[in-house]
Amino acid sequence: MSINLTNLPKRLLARSQPRSLIPASPRPHLRSLSRPQNRAVRLTPGVACAPRVYRQFIHPEQLESRLDLLAFSATLLLICVGVSLGDYWVEQEPSQAPAQDVAVISEKDIMGQEAHPGRPGNLTPDQEEKLRQLWGHVLKLCGVTDENVNAVTEAVAGGAADAASAGDTNSQTGSDLTLPSAGKAEKEKPKKKRISLFGKKHKAVENESPTQGQASPGLMTHIKEGDGEDKYGQTQQFFDALANQSPQSLHATIWSMVKHDHPDALLLRFLRARKWDVDKALVMMISTMNWRLTEVHVDDDIMKTGEAGAVADEQGADGDAKKLGADFMAQIRMGKSFLHGVDKSGRPICVVRVRLHKQGEQCEESLERYTVYLIETARMVLAPPVDTATIIFDMTGFSMANMDYTPVKFMIKCFEANYPESLGAVLVHKAPWVFQGIWRIIKGWLDPVVASKVHFTNNVKEMQEFIEPQRITRELDGQEDWEYKYTEPIPGENDRMKDTATRDKLLEGREHLIRDWEAATIRWIATSGSPEAAAVQVERENLAQKLRVDYWTLDPYLRARSYYDRIGVLQDGGKIDFYPTAAPAPGRVAVETSANDLD
Numbered sequence: 001m002s003i004n005l006t007n008l009p010k011r012l013l014a015r016s017q018p019r020s021l022i023p024a025s026p027r028p029h030l031r032s033l034s035r036p037q038n039r040a041v042r043l044t045p046g047v048a049c050a051p052r053v054y055r056q057f058i059h060p061e062q063l064e065s066r067l068d069l070l071a072f073s074a075t076l077l078l079i080c081v082g083v084s085l086g087d088y089w090v091e092q093e094p095s096q097a098p099a100q101d102v103a104v105i106s107e108k109d110i111m112g113q114e115a116h117p118g119r120p121g122n123l124t125p126d127q128e129e130k131l132r133q134l135w136g137h138v139l140k141l142c143g144v145t146d147e148n149v150n151a152v153t154e155a156v157a158g159g160a161a162d163a164a165s166a167g168d169t170n171s172q173t174g175s176d177l178t179l180p181s182a183g184k185a186e187k188e189k190p191k192k193k194r195i196s197l198f199g200k201k202h203k204a205v206e207n208e209s210p211t212q213g214q215a216s217p218g219l220m221t222h223i224k225e226g227d228g229e230d231k232y233g234q235t236q237q238f239f240d241a242l243a244n245q246s247p248q249s250l251h252a253t254i255w256s257m258v259k260h261d262h263p264d265a266l267l268l269r270f271l272r273a274r275k276w277d278v279d280k281a282l283v284m285m286i287s288t289m290n291w292r293l294t295e296v297h298v299d300d301d302i303m304k305t306g307e308a309g310a311v312a313d314e315q316g317a318d319g320d321a322k323k324l325g326a327d328f329m330a331q332i333r334m335g336k337s338f339l340h341g342v343d344k345s346g347r348p349i350c351v352v353r354v355r356l357h358k359q360g361e362q363c364e365e366s367l368e369r370y371t372v373y374l375i376e377t378a379r380m381v382l383a384p385p386v387d388t389a390t391i392i393f394d395m396t397g398f399s400m401a402n403m404d405y406t407p408v409k410f411m412i413k414c415f416e417a418n419y420p421e422s423l424g425a426v427l428v429h430k431a432p433w434v435f436q437g438i439w440r441i442i443k444g445w446l447d448p449v450v451a452s453k454v455h456f457t458n459n460v461k462e463m464q465e466f467i468e469p470q471r472i473t474r475e476l477d478g479q480e481d482w483e484y485k486y487t488e489p490i491p492g493e494n495d496r497m498k499d500t501a502t503r504d505k506l507l508e509g510r511e512h513l514i515r516d517w518e519a520a521t522i523r524w525i526a527t528s529g530s531p532e533a534a535a536v537q538v539e540r541e542n543l544a545q546k547l548r549v550d551y552w553t554l555d556p557y558l559r560a561r562s563y564y565d566r567i568g569v570l571q572d573g574g575k576i577d578f579y580p581t582a583a584p585a586p587g588r589v590a591v592e593t594s595a596n597d598l599d
Helices: 049-057 066-086 125-141 146-158 160-164 217-222 234-244 247-258 263-273 278-296 298-316 319-334 364-379 408-418 434-445 500-526 532-557
Strands: 337-342 348-353 390-394 425-429 454-457
Touching: 125 247, 125 263, 125 278, 125 500, 234 278, 247 263, 247 278, 247 298, 263 278, 263 532, 278 298, 278 364, 278 408, 298 319, 298 364, 319 364, 337 364, 348 364, 364 408, 500 532
Parallel strands: 348 390, 390 425, 425 454
Antiparallel strands: 337 348
């Protein structure tokens, strides 16, 4: 199946409206739905939720006893929790990277390290061509064309005033710089305001045309619904995104997901997940962006409000908002899951303490928010060439009380549909005997590549195959004297998010870098196979590095500080120290809590 986007009307492919870097929310997001005036929101799952997921994989008659049924359900939760948290990180075998004794990672540490296959800097000619094709589709859907990018690049270099006098342009000055229109009909349309990055929208934005307001027959023909491999209905979500999202919002959502990552790396994740099928990768990518923007509101809610926002709701809100905040913080404080240290390949380690989850203690929505929050926070500690993680399921003390269907459907969808190509390794540590028989069933659900990364460890000696003994905590019978103790948010830690003037200035600069990247990418696509292509690729790599550095300057103005910022794992400028010794951030004496404090 191949996608032909040339049949899309020009007015849909070349927009004259400005684009911002963080998408506005097209409908009330999770937090707004949980306010007191909307108390009708469901806080607990319906009875049919879990059974539907259960029936999706196995019929009850396949289990020989009620004990097997209970054990099966518990195991499903265990596997999905960890896999969902790690699935965003792309596959990487332990032997592919050397052991790292140095835990601090900065930009200079990245230079000179060999990229893994299928990543930026290590692509076969065929893989590079697939990447070109996917970028071409993405840029067209976002309304970026050769004519547009060239005009904007000239406007950035020569000033918006000069660009305005060039003729075919609707440019504005400052942060409202717009793309030129591609056709005469577009020139007749009134100017539209920028999509707000932070939850406010001008009235004009509400009436923006969708990316595919009237479905293109060519596009509809080449992407058929009902693909046998389309487990989560992503083809329909793809068409929904084209019908309901403007090119501006789609463009903003993509760049908000890029963050400090290499732009190519993001697209390559989807290509690898779909075995280098460009059409399927495009469907998966666009449906993921629609999910981030319209369903879970990753950047305009979860990461923007963060832990401090949850504490504020816990202490000062009423009704549903108060419960959401309290449930969210309870999971963080107890350390149900946390990030700590690296394995022998330098991959971040996520530990899931299964015994700390009790069915019914937290509402469904808070479980979903917590899952997405941890995945997105884990993304912040990834630095190339490391782009995967190791997940440890610590099953010490597991009992049937830890069994819970409720989050299963959401977690499975997360790791299979929205954070593709995930794991370096999964260690199931000290699994109880009942898990052994059930693993044969669960293994049948998993992609063979993912299943091959699951390893069972029963003692510290077996775990040392993946992690140095001095990096295994005493809780797991290792040598490292470290335990999880949560540090509460510090007053004033998010003050820079209130400095909207500085934020907007930084965003304007980032928009210019993005325009430069897109212009270089279009030249890179056009010069495929020519001597000029290598020079253009060098330009793209330099711009990718500038975008990475630029993001870390902007990060404090967009993302609320996390536990990992407070304890020094995440440091200014994108430096990462997985074993910090520095004191918490200044402001007041940090309050620490651990799982024992909550008993």
